[in-house]
Amino acid sequence: xxxEQIAEQLEKLRLQIDATDSQLVHLLQQRQELAxxxxxxxxxxxxxxxxxxxxxxxxxxxxxxxxxxGISPDLIEDVLRRVIRDSYQQQQAADVxxxxxxVVIIGGGGAMGQLFAKLFSNAGAKVHIIEPTDWAxxxxxxxxxxxxxxxxxxxxxxxxxxxxxxxxxxxxLADLTSVKELPLAAMLTQHSGPxxxxxxxxxxxxxxxxxxxxxxxxxxxxxxxxxLLQAIEHWGARIKFIAAAEHDQAMSFVQVLRHLSSFVxxxxxxxEQVDVQQLVELSSPIYHLELMMVGRLFAQDAHLYAxxxxxxxxHFKMLRRYVSVFDKILEEFEQGxxxxxxxxxxxxxxxxxxxxxxFLSESQRLLDVTSDTK
Amino acid sequence: xxxEQIAEQLEKLRLQIDATDSQLVHLLQQRQELAxxxxxxxxxxxxxxxxxxxxxxxxxxxxxxxxxxGISPDLIEDVLRRVIRDSYQQQQAADVxxxxxxVVIIGGGGAMGQLFAKLFSNAGAKVHIIEPTDWAxxxxxxxxxxxxxxxxxxxxxxxxxxxxxxxxxxxxLADLTSVKELPLAAMLTQHSGPxxxxxxxxxxxxxxxxxxxxxxxxxxxxxxxxxLLQAIEHWGARIKFIAAAEHDQAMSFVQVLRHLSSFVxxxxxxxEQVDVQQLVELSSPIYHLELMMVGRLFAQDAHLYAxxxxxxxxHFKMLRRYVSVFDKILEEFEQGxxxxxxxxxxxxxxxxxxxxxxFLSESQRLLDVTSDTK
Numbered sequence: 001x002x003x004e005q006i007a008e009q010l011e012k013l014r015l016q017i018d019a020t021d022s023q024l025v026h027l028l029q030q031r032q033e034l035a036x037x038x039x040x041x042x043x044x045x046x047x048x049x050x051x052x053x054x055x056x057x058x059x060x061x062x063x064x065x066x067x068x069x070g071i072s073p074d075l076i077e078d079v080l081r082r083v084i085r086d087s088y089q090q091q092q093a094a095d096v097x098x099x100x101x102x103v104v105i106i107g108g109g110g111a112m113g114q115l116f117a118k119l120f121s122n123a124g125a126k127v128h129i130i131e132p133t134d135w136a137x138x139x140x141x142x143x144x145x146x147x148x149x150x151x152x153x154x155x156x157x158x159x160x161x162x163x164x165x166x167x168x169x170x171x172x173l174a175d176l177t178s179v180k181e182l183p184l185a186a187m188l189t190q191h192s193g194p195x196x197x198x199x200x201x202x203x204x205x206x207x208x209x210x211x212x213x214x215x216x217x218x219x220x221x222x223x224x225x226x227x228l229l230q231a232i233e234h235w236g237a238r239i240k241f242i243a244a245a246e247h248d249q250a251m252s253f254v255q256v257l258r259h260l261s262s263f264v265x266x267x268x269x270x271x272e273q274v275d276v277q278q279l280v281e282l283s284s285p286i287y288h289l290e291l292m293m294v295g296r297l298f299a300q301d302a303h304l305y306a307x308x309x310x311x312x313x314x315h316f317k318m319l320r321r322y323v324s325v326f327d328k329i330l331e332e333f334e335q336g337x338x339x340x341x342x343x344x345x346x347x348x349x350x351x352x353x354x355x356x357x358x359f360l361s362e363s364q365r366l367l368d369v370t371s372d373t374k
Numbered sequence: 375x376x377x378e379q380i381a382e383q384l385e386k387l388r389l390q391i392d393a394t395d396s397q398l399v400h401l402l403q404q405r406q407e408l409a410x411x412x413x414x415x416x417x418x419x420x421x422x423x424x425x426x427x428x429x430x431x432x433x434x435x436x437x438x439x440x441x442x443x444g445i446s447p448d449l450i451e452d453v454l455r456r457v458i459r460d461s462y463q464q465q466q467a468a469d470v471x472x473x474x475x476x477v478v479i480i481g482g483g484g485a486m487g488q489l490f491a492k493l494f495s496n497a498g499a500k501v502h503i504i505e506p507t508d509w510a511x512x513x514x515x516x517x518x519x520x521x522x523x524x525x526x527x528x529x530x531x532x533x534x535x536x537x538x539x540x541x542x543x544x545x546x547l548a549d550l551t552s553v554k555e556l557p558l559a560a561m562l563t564q565h566s567g568p569x570x571x572x573x574x575x576x577x578x579x580x581x582x583x584x585x586x587x588x589x590x591x592x593x594x595x596x597x598x599x600x601x602l603l604q605a606i607e608h609w610g611a612r613i614k615f616i617a618a619a620e621h622d623q624a625m626s627f628v629q630v631l632r633h634l635s636s637f638v639x640x641x642x643x644x645x646e647q648v649d650v651q652q653l654v655e656l657s658s659p660i661y662h663l664e665l666m667m668v669g670r671l672f673a674q675d676a677h678l679y680a681x682x683x684x685x686x687x688x689h690f691k692m693l694r695r696y697v698s699v700f701d702k703i704l705e706e707f708e709q710g711x712x713x714x715x716x717x718x719x720x721x722x723x724x725x726x727x728x729x730x731x732x733f734l735s736e737s738q739r740l741l742d743v744t745s746d747t748k
Contacts, residue, residue: 003419006418007419010412010415010419013408013415016408017412018435020404020405020408021405021435022436022439023401024398024401024436024450024454025443025450027397027398028440028449029440029443029444029445030394031395031398034387034390035391037387038384038391041383041384041387044380045377045380045381045384054388058391061395062395065396066403069399069400069403070403071399071402071403071406072460075456075460076398076399079456080395080398086445086446201656201657201658203660212658213657213658215656242656246652250648250649251656253646253648254661254664257642260703260704261639261700263718263722264703265632266722266725266726267703267718268631268696269722269725270721270722270725271695272695274624274627275624276725276729277729278620281614282575282589282616282621282625283575283587283628284586284587285576285586286577287575289737289740290628290667291628291733292733292736292740294733295726295729295730296730296733298719298722298726298730299730300734302720302723305719306715306719309707309715310707310710310712316704316708319704321642321645322638323697323700325641325642325645326638326697327697329634330634330694330697333683333693336684341676341679341680341683342676342677344637345672345679345680346676347644348640348641348643348644348672351640351643351650352669355651356672359665359666359667359668359669360669360674363670366740
């Protein structure tokens, strides 16, 4: 065949691809419409939006079908997951009925407070927002409250609890603070009704609660605060119970240590006058991801990070131990001692066990997505 | 309507969703088939697989169409990107013609050496692999080589270069080491023909070079090594030229500092006997991602990391400065000095400029994907 003819053939195939892609857009629109109708029917039945078993079956069937047709089962599962995420985002709102509930959100002007205010309000609850500046109205709003939710900064949460007016006996008292032990104890002292500590494991920029995690620390009267947890589950979140002390212990590693070491990394890059834009251009997907994890910190709230790190003096001790391990390991390098590094490496590999490989393959999946968009 | 009737309606809608999804699988199969045919035609024409402009136009058209139909433009773009990734992976192999070329890969038994050996071999080149144990064959293989590619560990690369037999004047000498200044200088001294230093910014687990980055440091005779870079580009990678010293400087921050701080983080978790499984269960997507970045290190090659960190004594000085900044900042916290933290934070925010927000939104996209698979 002549070159021209081949080029013509290429053009024809491209038109066919475009037509297929257009069909794809229409098919996705059709699917989103069906999903919206399913959402409406589920609401009538009072069924939850997210049914893990149904989803698993769906993926299994399509994977099998893909295999039979000779295309990648992972491809169809990834595509379906992406499509389903959109459906959740559109349907989640109207799924919870809280008509008649009075909800008071203290600190409702903050980003996380606003997110919950919107959720409750969309569900039909009457939402009152109290800011520290209009504390005088607190007794009025609180006297008929079914839920008082604290969305105030970590540093003031205890004082706010102490200043609360007396709440109705059946009113739930709950907080959204990233530290759980102290606020929970304070709430239990202040209020004799249902108490639960919550830690939403997502940022206020989250468009929907679907598949997000909310950690719950039991305070008092599980029956009494059940409707709150049910609403959160209906919005799509998973709830995981854990003791407050255990929560704070775990968070000191993940939150405190990661935040501070990313922070120091950023400070160091600035001190060394590194050209970040150049780093980005020279980055593999994995380095790009690591830079993102550092840089994104500085687009967020300095006070929140400072408060989380300073929340407990035990954090400083743990961080001191980290610095001294860093110092020790660097010293071994300076002395040309590679063997110690290898030995430490192998010990930590054992400590992570199978998780190390799991993390490697999971992150590879993410890197593939980063590469898609490059 | 009765509850039973509504439930029946739900069942019907679910069957319709299943039928739509099945159509989706068939449509994707059809698209992959068309893409494979396009790949074959492009090979006949000798055109590159990845044409950024064509891709951009494709996305733009489908986004517009989605908008008109009332579905999310991001949804269709994400889906198409995912589908296209699969096409690349299936087509990349047969796109380069190196019949008649003799390629010697020294250290071809390592993971990265194997990856390139496969690429060259699939492209029709005659590939000879030399390991340090069969060095005696080096003169025989090298005397007719068109390319000698060094895929040996950082610590031995200089010695291997010094030990090379004389190469034909038109033979390309290239290396894949993560440090570029010293090997490049050594290669230029050893060989009088074309020389280029390469740093593939991806791991050997990468299934395809499509959209990956290869950093290139010019040595000698750009004309002479052009066919090598063209092959790499045809395999789908982008090539970025940079001076060797500048490369090493940038990498000391991204590679060295990130590797070591992730390493120390892992050591610290092990020392503190943290239950990693519990951390995973308590993780938000962002913490999960951060844990993954630490844990994945320990599924990889300890020696490679040790060698990268120890490659240059200047690294230790830079790391010392990092430790002392960490120490200083922790001291400020211990003294209850929040104001200093806020001030530092704001300075680094300025330093990152618009990138901080860009990183935040980019990482949000990644987190959405992580949540999809939860």
